[in-house]
Amino acid sequence: MRPRTDEAFALEQDQADPLRAFRDEFHVPAAADVGGEGAGPALYFVGNSLGLMPRATRAALAQELDDWARFGVEGHFHAKHPWYPYHEALRAGLAHVVGATEREVVAMNSLTVNLHLLMVSFYRPTRERYKIVIEDTAFPSDSYAVLSQLDFHARALGFDPARGLIRLKPRAGEASIRTDDILAAIDREHATIALVMLGGVNYLTGQLFDLRAITTFTRERGIAVGWDLAHAAGNVSLRLHEDGPDFAAWCSYKYLNSGPGALAGAFVHERHLGDATFPRFAGWWGNDPATRFTMTPDFIPSATADAWSLSNPPILAACPLRVSLDIFTRASMPALRAKSLRLTAYLESLLADLNARPGHARVGVLTPTDPAQRGCQLSLLLPGDARAAHKALQRRGVVADYREPSVVRVAPVPLYNTFHDVWRFASILGEVV
Ligand SMILES: Cc1ncc(COP(=O)(O)O)c(C=O)c1O
Structure with missing residues (x-):
């Protein structure tokens, strides 16, 4: 039996949605403010780019400013949310979102910075084993980051950086990269590969990779593995601790709704923690908190992922993340993913209806049809003048x-x-295409 797709069905689903109250916790832009005509809220489908602002963020930021005005430096200990241990209060929420232990996660910097810092530790090339594997359609910043890492090490080790990048491509005529093809590519060149670094969810196609299978296979060949989770964190169920990658990093301005350029996150697997000889770039915030303020010149790494952090955290950037993680903890990732699967499947059914209309130009979908291989995003291929x-x-x-x-x-x-947003989108798309 075909799934129901009518407007009444959408309204019923919203009525029965246990997460429905969360929408009211966000500012939804008015259509007129974002290039639309007419009254009412926009149909906002770019949480994969910049998530909406939680209503609670403004007051939380005002509180930090008030505490700064009131306490000055004493805010580190007397602010409502004391600044000195501020980043520690983010750990539980981050761990929940990415399926890690609290010791394995840290909020710091921005995404590309974190990828570089983690590659300093986990991309340890030799003259023979120096290649990096990425997706052909990796986000450009990831491409630039790995190319510059290759170039940086090539100067010292004398390998040819131009041969250093393996870009995984889908088969001709396919949009997604098959897991078997990924594993075969890694296997084929495993003796020369030093790092596999993929996007958990590809930004363009929306493909969710099999983190566990790829991580396990790669590690079995003695190759370091890291994930860019920009499009996965807060979107899909992650189990980083169990799946066992060496590292991961993500931004917080997309699904994590922490504002433009928000404070990013990083994961380092427990097996690498507490090792003082581990190669890394260091700063005082990575030092063991027990001796951080003895101000000695020798670095004693914290026994947590904090060992990778350099600077004291920017409170005005960490504050929106704190607000957002509170929302995620209350909503819970399993409940969010359960709704997300249904919401995206509904969009898919509506597109199938559109495509079944006689004479209607076909809207293609680049994203896998298997729900286990995608997050909430569908990448549509519009016919005709798509722009x-x-x-x-x-x-x-x-x-x-x-x-x-x-x-x-x-x-x-x-x-x-x-x-109902999804239903309205599909009916507008039907008129537009
Ligand atoms: C997959 C992916 N990687 C990296 C980046 C770059 O992030 P940042 O500018 O925070 O370093 C983005 C930004 O959207 C992204 O989507």
């Missing part, structure tokens, strides 16, 4: 992301998107 169609969607109050030549990425986010 014009995207503009027309925007005029109708839809905020979705356009990538050349014809991809529109749509991310129904379970914290604040509704089934």
Whole structure:
């Protein structure tokens, strides 16, 4: 039997949604403020780019400013949320979101910075074993980061950096990269590969990789493995501790709703913690808190992932993350993922309805149809003049992301998107395409 797709069904789903109250915890932009015509809120489907602002963030930031005004430096101990241990209060929430132990996670810097810091520790090339594996459509910043790491080490070790990058591609005519093909590529060149670093969810296609299978296979061949979880953290169920990668990093401005350029996160597996001889770049905030303020010149690494942090945390950037993690802890990742699976499946069914209309131009989908291989995002391939169609969607109050030549990425986010949002999007798309 075909799943129901009518408007009444969407409204019923929203009524029965145990997470429905969370939408009211966010500011949803008015359509008129984001390029749309007409009244009412926008249909916001770009939580994969910049998540919406939680209403609680403004007051939380004002509290930090008030505490700064009131206490000055004493705010480190007397602020409502004391600044000195501020980053420690973020650990439980981060651990929940990425499936780690609290010791394995740290909030620091931004994503590309963290990837570099972690590669300093985990990309340890030799003249013979120096290659890095990424997806062909890795986010450009990841490509630049690994190319510059290759170049940096090539100067000292004398290998050819131009031969150092293995880019995984889908088979001809396919959009996703098959797990078997990934494993075969790693196996083929395993003696020369030093690092596998993939995006947990590919930013363009929305493909969710099999973290466990790829991590296990890679580690069995003595190769370091790290994940860029920019599009996975807060979107899909992660079990980093169990899956066992060496490291991971993610940003917090997408699904984690912590604001533009927000404080990012990093994971280092427990097996690497507490080793004072581990190669890393160091700063005082990575020092064991027991001796941090003795101000001695010798670095004693913290026994947690904090050992990778350099500077004291920026409180005004950490504050929105604290607010956001509180929301995630209350909503819980299992409940969010359960709703997300249904919301995206509903969007998929509506697209199938559109495509079944006689004479309707076909909307393609780049994202895998298997729900276990995707997060909330569907990457649509629009027929005809896709740029014009995207503009027309925007005029109708839809905020979705356009990538050349014809991809529109749509991310129904379970914290604040509704089934009715998805229904309205599909009916507008039907008129526009
Ligand atoms: C997959 C991925 N990697 C890296 C980045 C770059 O992040 P940042 O500018 O925070 O370093 C992004 C940004 O959107 C991304 O989506």
